Amino acid sequence: MAVCAALASGLAASACGGSPRLFDSTRIETGVLLGIPTGSLDGPYGPSPAYRFGMSTTYSDGIHAVGSIQYAPLEGEVAAHYLVAACGLEALWPGGFATAALLSLHYARALEEHRPPLQLDGGESEFGIDLRASWMPRRWRKPGIALRSTASFAFTEPERSLWIWSGIDLTWEWP
Amino acid sequence: MKTASAVLIVAGALFGGDPGEPLLENRELSACRQDPTGCAIRSSWEVMANPMGNIRPSDASLEAPEELDRSVLGRRFSLLESWHRLDGAGFLVGNELGDQVLQEIPHGTSPENRNPATCVRLASPDSLPWRVFARLEQVDHFSDANLGRRVLLLHAPSLGSPWPHDRFAWFGENLPPYSLAGAGASWMSPNLYAQASYLHGWLWQHLPVSDILVPWRANRLDATLRWKSLRWNHLEQSLSRERGPGSVETSAGALAWTFDSPQILEAGIRYRTESARGAHETSVWSVGPWARHSLEAGGWRWAGFHRVDREGHLARDTVGWNGLRSRTRLSAELSAQWSDRPDGIRPELESALTGREIAESATEEHAYRIDLRVERPLGPLVLETSNTPMAAISPRAFVADSFDASGRWGRRASLDGILWGWDRQASLGWIPSEAFSVECAVVARDRWGDPAEQADMTPAKRAVSWSVRLANNSGLSLRTSLGWNSGTVVRNLSNRPATAGRGWSLDAWLRQRLFDDRLELSLTLADLLAGNEPDLPDGGQRRARLLVAGSWNL
Numbered sequence: 001m002a003v004c005a006a007l008a009s010g011l012a013a014s015a016c017g018g019s020p021r022l023f024d025s026t027r028i029e030t031g032v033l034l035g036i037p038t039g040s041l042d043g044p045y046g047p048s049p050a051y052r053f054g055m056s057t058t059y060s061d062g063i064h065a066v067g068s069i070q071y072a073p074l075e076g077e078v079a080a081h082y083l084v085a086a087c088g089l090e091a092l093w094p095g096g097f098a099t100a101a102l103l104s105l106h107y108a109r110a111l112e113e114h115r116p117p118l119q120l121d122g123g124e125s126e127f128g129i130d131l132r133a134s135w136m137p138r139r140w141r142k143p144g145i146a147l148r149s150t151a152s153f154a155f156t157e158p159e160r161s162l163w164i165w166s167g168i169d170l171t172w173e174w175p
Numbered sequence: 176m177k178t179a180s181a182v183l184i185v186a187g188a189l190f191g192g193d194p195g196e197p198l199l200e201n202r203e204l205s206a207c208r209q210d211p212t213g214c215a216i217r218s219s220w221e222v223m224a225n226p227m228g229n230i231r232p233s234d235a236s237l238e239a240p241e242e243l244d245r246s247v248l249g250r251r252f253s254l255l256e257s258w259h260r261l262d263g264a265g266f267l268v269g270n271e272l273g274d275q276v277l278q279e280i281p282h283g284t285s286p287e288n289r290n291p292a293t294c295v296r297l298a299s300p301d302s303l304p305w306r307v308f309a310r311l312e313q314v315d316h317f318s319d320a321n322l323g324r325r326v327l328l329l330h331a332p333s334l335g336s337p338w339p340h341d342r343f344a345w346f347g348e349n350l351p352p353y354s355l356a357g358a359g360a361s362w363m364s365p366n367l368y369a370q371a372s373y374l375h376g377w378l379w380q381h382l383p384v385s386d387i388l389v390p391w392r393a394n395r396l397d398a399t400l401r402w403k404s405l406r407w408n409h410l411e412q413s414l415s416r417e418r419g420p421g422s423v424e425t426s427a428g429a430l431a432w433t434f435d436s437p438q439i440l441e442a443g444i445r446y447r448t449e450s451a452r453g454a455h456e457t458s459v460w461s462v463g464p465w466a467r468h469s470l471e472a473g474g475w476r477w478a479g480f481h482r483v484d485r486e487g488h489l490a491r492d493t494v495g496w497n498g499l500r501s502r503t504r505l506s507a508e509l510s511a512q513w514s515d516r517p518d519g520i521r522p523e524l525e526s527a528l529t530g531r532e533i534a535e536s537a538t539e540e541h542a543y544r545i546d547l548r549v550e551r552p553l554g555p556l557v558l559e560t561s562n563t564p565m566a567a568i569s570p571r572a573f574v575a576d577s578f579d580a581s582g583r584w585g586r587r588a589s590l591d592g593i594l595w596g597w598d599r600q601a602s603l604g605w606i607p608s609e610a611f612s613v614e615c616a617v618v619a620r621d622r623w624g625d626p627a628e629q630a631d632m633t634p635a636k637r638a639v640s641w642s643v644r645l646a647n648n649s650g651l652s653l654r655t656s657l658g659w660n661s662g663t664v665v666r667n668l669s670n671r672p673a674t675a676g677r678g679w680s681l682d683a684w685l686r687q688r689l690f691d692d693r694l695e696l697s698l699t700l701a702d703l704l705a706g707n708e709p710d711l712p713d714g715g716q717r718r719a720r721l722l723v724a725g726s727w728n729l
Contacts, residue, residue, distance in 0.1 A: 022689060040281040060649045077280050103698060103723070105268070108276050113335070119279055119288055122348040126274040126289070127721045155721075157273040157289075158282055 022057055022065065026174060029054040029146060033167030035072055040159055044077035050165060056090065064090040066100055070165070079111040080120060084152060086130045096138050102130040106154040106161070128154035128161070136171070144171040216317045216352050217381070217714045247391070247414065248423065249520035250383050262301070263729045267294040269699075269722030271316060273707070287707075288322075289718065290315035290349055300729040301363075308372070309358035313344060315351040317715030324388055325350040325379065329418055343377045343390065343417060352379045355393065368401040377417070383520045384533050384573065385582040386668070386713075390417040406431040406443075421453040421528050429465070442466040445482065449521065454530025457523050461485040474498045487516030487537065495546075504550040512542045518571060520587060531584065538589035541568040557604040565596040572631045573667040583668070592625030614642045618660075631667050635660040635676065650688035657681050669712035676717075679704050696725045 033050045036042075054068030067087035074080045088102030109123035132150040146169040154161040274289040275282070292315060298308035318325075329350060332342040339345050344354035359372025374395040381388055391414040400407045409428035416422060431443035445465050450458035463484025470477045479492035490513045497506035515537045522533040544565040551558045575585040602616035618638040627633065638660035646652035662677035685698040699722040707716050 037277075041277055044280040045277070060647075074277075080277070082277070105723075106276055116284075117331075119275060119284055120277075124274050124276045124279070125270060125291065126276050127270055127272065127723075154276060155272045156276050156278045157285065158275075159278055161277060 022059065024058040026058075027056040027144075027171050029056065029068070029169040029171045031146070031148070031167055031169030033070070033148070033150075033165040035163045035165045038162045038164065041161055041163070045074055046076060048072050048074050048076075048082075050082075050167075052167070052169065054169065059089060062092050064092065064098075066090045066102065068102075074108075078114070078118065078120060080108045081111065083107040084128075084130075088130070090132070090134075096136045098134045098136065100130070100132040100134070102132065104128045104130045104152060104154070106152075126154045126156050126161075128152060141171075141173045144173060145169065146171055216314065217320065217711055246519060247378070247380055248383055248524055249518055250380065262298055263727050264298065265294070265296045265724065265726035267292065267722060267724040269293075269316070269720055271718040271720050273718065287319060287716070288349070290318055290351070291347075292316050292722070294724075298729070304363050306361045306363070307358070308360075309356075311345060311356040313346065313351050313354040315347075315349050316720065317718075318349070318352050320709055320713055320715045321379075321388055322350070325390070328388070329390055343392075345376065350379075350390075351377075354378070357395070359397070361399075366403050368399070370397075370399040372397045382525050382528065382582075383518070384522060384525055384535070384587055385529050385531065385584065387529060387582040389421065389528070390419075391415065391423075392417055404433045404435060406433065416453075416528075421451075423449065423451045423524060423528075425449045438471060439467065439469040439478075441468070445484065447484075447486075449524060451524040451527040453528035455527050457527040459486070459521060459523050486521070487514065489514040489517070502552060504548075506546075506548045508544075508546040510544045510546070513539060515539050517542075518587065522587070529582070534586040536569075536571065536587060536589040538569045540570060540589060542566070542570070555605055555607045557606065559600075559602045559604075561598075561600045563596075563598040563600075565598070567594040567596075567626075570594045570626055570630060572626070572629050574629075575667055575670075578670055585667075590626035590629050594622065594626040594630060595624040596620065596622050610646050610648075612644045614640075614644075616640050629666070631665070633664040633666075635663050637661045650692070652686050652688075653684070654686075655681070655683045665711055673710070673712050675710040675714070678706075693728045694725070695728075696723075698723055 030053045031051075033052055035048045035050050037045045037048075050070050050072035052068055052070040054066065056064045056066045059065040065087070066089065068085070070084045070086075072082040072084075074082045084104050084106050086102035086104035088100055090098050090100035092098050104127065105125060106128055107123060107125040108120055110118055110120040113121045130150050130152045132148060134146050134148045136144060136146040147167075148169060149164065149166040152163045152165055269292040271289040271291075275285055279285070292313070294310070294312045294314075296308070296310040299306050329343055332344075332348050332350065336342065339354075342348060342350075344351050345356050346354075353376070355374055355376030355378065357372055357374030357376075359370060361368065361370035363369075374397070375393065377390065377392055379388060379390050394413045396411040398409050407428065407430050410425065412423075412425040412427075414423040414425075425447070427445075427447035427449075429443055429445040431441050434440040434442075443465060444462065446460075446462040448458065448460040450456070461484040463482060465480070465482035467480040468478065474496050476495045476497075477492070478495075479490070481490045482488065491511070493508055493510040495506065495508035497504065499505075516535070517540045518535070520535055522535045526533040542565070544563060546561065546563045548559065548561045569589040569591075571587055572590050573583070573585055574588040575583055577584045597620070599619045600616060602614060604612060604614045606612040616639070618635075620634050620636055622630070622633050638658065640656055640658035642654060642656040644652065644654040658680050659678065660676065660680075662674035664672050664674055666672040681703040683700040683703070687696045688694070689696075699720075701720045701722065702717065703719045705717040705719045707718055709716050
């Protein structure tokens with residue numbers, strides 16, 4: 001019980017029979033995605049690759065806290081860096097399926113200055129919401145894989161922006 | 176129970192989630208709560224936060240002398256606040272919702288940009304004798320209204336330059352209204368405490384009386400030395416106008432003796448010299464005694480702040496009682512303030528900067544307020560009512576001679592007669608469990624008397640709010656607040672009075688506490704029903720904003 005008392009003040013507690021806590025189990029993830037722009041963005045941009053690094057950890061029963069950062073070098077009408085950082089909660093379902101809702105911060109910056117200048121030349125950011133579905137075969141955990149598809153909304157004007165990002169992550173989970 | 180006037184005090188949401196329980200600090204963006212004049216960031220969202228309207232805050236806030244030095248020409252800037260509160264590490268990033276980002280390419284560049292706010296603070300643990308701290312604050316919200324004029328004054332900064340001095344900001348190209356960064360260190364032993372800090376950056380100010388927009392480059396050196404019961408604060412501040420003539424140099428401080436008592440009892444001397452160069456040169460100085468106290472016994476409390484010097488005098492006192500009678504909490508408070516320079520504005524300096532005659536009345540202003548509260552729990556219900564009659568004799572207001580493209584011209588005058596006020600509030604809370612609570616409140620405010628139609632601002636007459644809070648046992652809590660209020664009337668910023676902020680507002684806060692509450696993450700959605708319209712003269716568009724903050728208590 002002394003161990004449980006010590007754990008209760010800090011991180012892992014599921015070993016003592018309580019609800020899981022942060023870092024009872026942690027997974028890091030890295031992968032490649034393909035992004036498809038929708039709406040008015042599918043004119044200036046075509047499908048783009050993106051590189052993603054993420055982390056997931058236990059939060060409570062059947063729920064993980066998740067965070068990720070994703071970079072895409074966009075090529076199209078205006079070449080730009082496109083960065084999306086997100087964090088949120090992921091619900092785990094039977095069969096290795098998971099769904100997540102994340103708050104995201106989108107940042108874009110043109111790769112070169114324009115005349116007349118664009119706001120993108122100086123970098124633009126906006127918040128958004130990512131809704132994500134994943135499938136992670138349970139038999140592989142160290143290392144493992146995850147197949148993901150994310151609908152990534154940004155609260156932009158005059159239209160909301162929506163990208164669909166799909167791809168594969170390599171994962172490592174411990175303990 | 177928190178009185179649920181959240182609709183009126185949503186300002187607390189900016190640098191913290193819940194107005195009642197701030198994350199980093201419960202702060203406004205600027206000086207707007209007193210008066211929209213003097214604020215480069217100007218919106219009804221800020222102005223609505225002033226529940227007292229034109230009547231002076233005569234509550235028991237124990238304004239210490241060093242707090243007066245958060246002012247620039249008499250307007251207080253919360254970004255210049257004391258370092259003493261810095262604790263642990265924290266960050267905040269926020270944005271007005273609706274930036275174009277990549278939508279700029281298919282739809283073309285919009286003239287209405289959405290602007291961010293960023294705040295980062297770090298402080299080492301105070302368990303060691305040595306302590307270091309640093310912070311960066313850059314706020315750009317509600318600033319589109321005068322972006323054109325800012326660009327006209329300083330020209331659009333070069334995107335290619337990596338130097339902050341070329342951009343007039345620590346980062347970005349928006350010419351933000353505030354961009355300040357600094358660092359400091361302190362050392363503490365049982366009898367001695369020493370602290371020094373330095374702040375550098377840029378801030379834009381509408382001059383308090385003429386409303387002229389000025390870009391300042393600010394340097395600020397603060398030092399505190401405390402030996403046993405004796406404390407000395409000193410401040411050196413220089414403001415240099417960017418790309419134009421004008422500067423203000425300030426040297427100010429205070430000596431304080433703290434009486435060894437469980438109560439607050441302090442007295443000392445404060446001093447200030449200030450010089451301004453612009454159209455002509457002038458300097459002012461003052462020195463004088465001050466005292467503050469907060470004495471409590473048997474449910475009674477007497478708190479006050481008093482100072483007198485060449486610039487004028489201020490006396491503020493509050494006598495209050497609170498107690499419990501058969502589960503009913505009762506409180507009564509009588510507050511009064513007397514001052515001949517209640518604004519703290521230094522018109523001599525503004526005259527030197529603008530080359531125009533800036534006048535301010537020195538007639539004695541009196542403000543009185545009685546606050547009566549009753550709070551009664553009835554099972555899971557909590558009822559609370561408050562009644563606050565008040566009066567101000569010779570209240571101040573700006574009386575305009577003319578408005579033109581360069582500014583507003585006139586004088587800060589004392590109005591004849593008595594401005595009367597009566598605020599009432601009733602709230603009902605239903606708190607069936609720790610995990611769920613509902614609150615609603617109604618507020619009524621009335622102002623009358625001869626000066627009522629000339630006052631700079633009349634607060635919203637009616638307001639209603641509803642608030643729901645949900646929490647789980649993992650430290651996650653959610654609160655939403657829906658409010659309606661009638662308009663705040665703002666006079667003297669334009670030829671005609673303007674009504675700001677009338678209508679509905681919706682705010683939401685999501686907070687996660689972790690590691691025994693040492694880590695706190697919060698998400699604030701502020702003013703979600705905002706219509707992207709400016710509702711103050713020369714004001715920014717009222718916009719929905721999303722703010723993310725985190726703090727780590729070391």
